[in-house]
Amino acid sequence: MERTYILHMFTPGRQMSPFDINMAVDAGYQVVVPYCGVVAGDVAGLTQDAIFSRGPKGVKATGIFIGGRDVLLAADMLESARKAMVPPFEVSVIADPSGSYTTAAALVACVERQLQRSHDTDFAGKRVLILGGSGTVGRIAGVLAAGLGAEVTLASHRDAATAQEAAKATGERFGCRLDGAGLPGPQARREALAQADVVLATAAAGVQVVSVDERAAAVRLLVAADVNAVPPEGIAGVGVMDDGKALADGRAVGIGALAVGNVKYQTEHRLLAAMRNAEKPLYLGFREAFAKAREIVAEKG
Known part of the structure; x- marks a missing residue:
């Protein structure tokens, strides 16, 4: 039978x-x-x-x-x-x-592909800023990126304590180093973005975490990826269908929510x-x- x-x-x-x-x-x-x-x-x-x-x-x-x-x-x-x-x-x-496990896996795999394809590089030594990083997808994406040699910061819009606790607990559980940062306002985000090679937006649906002006501060940026499919876009200028599309300024490329979602x-x-x-x-x-x-x-x- x-x-x-x-x-x-x-x-x-x-x-x-x-x-x-x-x-x-x-x-x-x-x-x-x-x-x-x-x-x-x-x-x-x-x-x-x-x-x-x-x-x-x-x-x-x-x-x-x-x-x-x-x-x-x-x-x-x-x-x-x-x-x-x-x-x-x-x-x-x-x-x-x-x-979160499959979304984070897809997110990091898509970014890894664009780092190689668009910039002939990988995660090793890159500074990765995860906005909405204290959430489910952000934590696991951070673990995966850290495992590939990146320096990862989980950022929260609420306060530093929330982000630091998420980074500490997640890093200890999965055996990696994660930093936490509170970015409560535009100036704090600009300062963090200025140091980032990769930005991952993993905040709640319908929440924009990087404006056009804030993104302009990301002078080192190589890849910006967003998992938010609900307007407005999580990272200004990154469309939901984008999969390695060049952003308007600098040399960065964007990866949108539907590309990751597929x-x-x-x-x-x-x-x-x-x-x-x-x-x-x-x-x-x-x-x-x-x-x-x-x-x-x-x-x-």
Whole structure:
């Protein structure tokens, strides 16, 4: 008898993301079951409930998705699920809280491509400023960029303490160096932009974090990338469809939200499909998402 493909979706939140449910169905899962209000201590028990009922062959048609909004908690839950497996009862697991792992992976892969294509360079030694950096996407993009040798600053429009706490907690959890900075006004942003080689805008949708005047201060800028698809544009002058389009002044190129989003969509889809088709269990976090996003970007040539 052919097994039905089942995806169990765990989230600490009140509801599972409809986006991720749609993605799971489109990747071939036939039964998708959300579990809301899941805390870290629930994961092991839920995982073992999922693995023991289908037999060693049935577990190949079973997967677990970990959502929520906390990038650190999601990583911990992924690890808890992995530790709860009892081979040969073992299923594939993916974590993608608020889509942040796959979005950050796509963002950094797109920027890496444009650094090479437009400037014949890479992230090593570059100063990367992430505006909205204390949020989910900003934190993980910072970890990935730091892993490629960049000097990363997570910036918050609220205050320095928020940014510094995000940088400290994220850096300690994932073993990298991240700095935090509060940029509450235009002058502070201009000063930070003047030192940046790469600017990533990962703030909330519909929030412009860099104006035309502020962007003019970014005299070192090579690449500006924005994940905000809701008007106004997060970085003035970077259109949602841009993918390496030269900005009006200087030598920088822009990457817009839909260019990043296309890679993000393909990354999540392919990871979910890989779980469904895997002969051996997969454990997929943001590093695996980045590897997949790099593959997708390389295919674009």
